[in-house]
Amino acid sequence: MPLPTLRSTLARVVQQEDVNFLLTNRIPRRLATRFIGWFSRIETPVIRDLSIGVWRLFADLDLSDAQETRFRSLHDCFVRKLREGARPADPDPALLVSPCDAIVGASGVVERGQALQVKGFPYPLCDLLGDDAEAALYEGGWYVTLRLTSAMYHRFHAPHDLRVEAVTYISGDTWNVNPIALKRIERLFCKNERAPIHARLVRSGHPIALVPVAAILVAGIRFSFLDAGLDLREAGPRRIPCDATLDKGTEMGWFQHGSTIVLFAPKGFRPHDRVREGATIRAGQPLLHVPETGNA
Incomplete structure (x- = not known):
């Protein structure tokens, strides 16, 4: 069977809602996540090549803009860097750009302290952010959900010239974050x-707040501006103060696999035309319009 036909057949099977939910959630999620975190780092050429080959059966993996064309392991491919200039950030200071390659999910106005993961499924910002005062900053503001698929570029970048003041690590589960689970x-x-x-x-x-959310088979979230890595073995929540000034487009960190970033901006920010549910967006492309005056 030709590879495109096989891939299409496998995709149809796996994308059936009940099958997909069973395969990606009704398993020992933490154990599977830790196993993949270990297995993906094996540098044996046969295992590496077979793993990437199986990955290609289930995902439209495009490595044409990767900085390197040969990888030491499956993990090395997951967290690949791109060629210089592959994701230029729009230089217009009136635009907040996407921090990552993603499919746009739910977006809208934060109302009564809540956002939507999908229609009819609200969640409280204070629960997501772990702080009532932080959540209050975004009442009446705009949020955008950005879902990274497994085949996408997994690094994320500063959406504007910004100063990172803190990272709050909150340990938790590893449910799949695809639309079926949401x-x-x-x-x-x-x-x-x-x-x-x-x-x-x-x-x-x-x-602004960027919330990287880990998921099944994600072995951890890493930050370029912090010394410590955050992963499933760490206790939480804990707030890590920092003072890192990053230029627009500078790498902020990476996932060990596909996942989601939810971005929150305060009242006055408006969505760019690109922000449509189901649309694909790349890191550096316009996401939100920045208001002219500040709310410092």
């Missing part, structure tokens, strides 16, 4: 391991 598990983002990044735009002082 329609079945209430408050899913609030259940999973996550690490809210608290920052302010350098020029205007507006607060």
Whole structure:
């Protein structure tokens, strides 16, 4: 059977809601996540090649813009860097850009302290962020859900010139974060391991929050501006103060596999035309319009 036909057949089977949910959630999620974290780092060429080959059967993996074309392991491929200039950030200071390659999920206005993971499934910002005062900053503001698929580029970047003030690590579960699971598990983002990044735009002082949410088979979240890695073995929650100034487009960190980032901006920010549910967006492309005056 030709590879495209086989891939299409496998995709149809796996994408059936009941089958997908069973395969990716009704298993020992933490054990599977830790196993993949270990297995993906094996540098034996046969295991590496077979693993990447199986991955290609289930995902449209494009490595044409990767910095390196040969990888030591499956993990090395997951966390690959891209060629210089492959994801230029829009330089317009009036635009907040996407921090990552992603499919746009739910987005909208934060109302009564809540956002939506999908229609009809709200979640409280205070639960997601782990802090009532932080959540209050975004009442009436805009949020955008950005889902990274397994085949996508897994590193994320500063959406504007910003100063990172703290990271809050919150340990949790590893439910799948695909649309099938989001329609079945209430408050899913609030259940999973996550690490809210608290920052302010350098020029205007507006607060923004980026919330990387881990998922099944994600062995950890790493930050370029912190010495310590955050992973499932760490206890939480814990707040890590920092003072890191990052230029727009600078790498902030990476996932060990596909997952989700939820971005929050305060009242006054408006969505760019690219922000449509189901649309694919790349790191550095316009996401939100920044208001002219600050809320420092």
